[in-house]
Amino acid sequence: MATVERNLVLVPGLICDEEVWAYPRARIAEVADCHYAPMNETNTMQGLAEAVLANAPERFAIAGFSMGGYVALEVLRQAPERVERIALLDTSSRGDTPEKSENREAAIADCEEGRFEDLLDRFVPLLLHHEHMSGHLAGGVREMGRRIGPQLFADRHRAMLTRSDSRDLLQNTDIPVRAIVGRSDALTSVAEHEEIADLAPRGRVSIVEDCGHMPPLEQPQTATALLRDWLIYD
Template sequence: MHYIDSGAGPPLMLLHAFPVDARMWNGTRGLLEQQVRVITPDQRGLGQSPLGEPVATSMPEREESRFTEPPGVDAVAADVIALLDHLDVPDVVLGGCSMGGYVAMAVLRAAPERVRGLVLADTKAAADDEEQRATRLEAAARAERDGTAGWLAENSVSGALGTTTRTERPETVAHVRELIEEQPAEGVAWAQRAMAARPDSAETLRAFTGPALVVVGSEDTLTPPDAAKGTAALLPNAELTTLPGAGHLSATETPEAFSREVLAWWDRSG
């Protein structure tokens, strides 16, 4: 599992959104690492992390798309826990944006003792409905069949980025497009299927009594501010903050504001 580990102090692990990789946190790192240790892994199959070993089959032409573990956020959570073991880190403040939030909730299910604080950015506890699941599975099949060049970024940027970013931050739009274009097609397909299969995590959040911060971009149309209020309401000890001028990738669109909110919450929560 590829990761970047920088800064010193109490550890903060940040899990990235789909369909990008850990570089989405680059803008936040310089501010955060002044006070905390920042660990940002690439989730399996995305960025520089491998997806896994292919399984030999009687259909060699399908071998590349069949891997040793079926798609699921629990498998990514196991990767995260293994990375914590590798780094000899007993527990962390765990943050996740979008898919990274789904993985963070899976870590909570598997090993709640490893999470002493939670930052959920532009994500939700609910599982996909049937229509959302079907859309993900269709996208996974297309990625395997056609690759992801062109269409994935075109289909993703308008939902991932807020109106302000798309009209006033061309360098951020270009950066996000580049990240999307660089993701391996097989990793994209696996991640879509993993998200489609994820369970509802409402009870997982209700059971977490540690400090939590829920962050949402004011222009997020995928998990909008009202949805973030619902997520915060599930957590017994949560604060909610809204970042103006940001969409679904709020930490990438407004990194300074995101970092300030996280560090201020960290100071308050002890």
């Protein structure tokens, strides 16, 4: 059995609550003391990172999924001396393009104007590998989105509108950086994760096969194995 002991902060994605990390969290407990960051405190990226830091141990590893990757990078920007290593799952180090910003504004409007269910209808199919859309997983993701609700969903989009490009940050960090991505992710590309690994001096990339945007839910065993490997060996 591994004997590595670390503090690990887990940050969820846009449509996610604690459930997205449930499988990995239960299976890496012997190598890491896990702390969940709810990402519901404010609607700015700076404020979300400040909340993580206020509740985190003095030194910690951090894993951010999707939007949580943006938060994790902002945490690293604000307090590099506290972050031991970082895992970035299905995310990007690049700032939003004008098109992405427009899409976020449209999603905020949908939330404010009572079209949240329609938004989920369009959004959930983008998150999963096509083979996972007909089973229980799609329904579970939709229910997780309903638990998040339109107000928090909109606030998280507002926070992402304030985020920075983090490529320079990665170039100047000396901690282990692991980029993990589903091969068929429709929202963040394999190339973006290869870029993360190339930018970071101690970067590595891992690609999860038969998987869309949500490895912790779609391929939980593989995602957990990769996180354990990152925690112990990187």
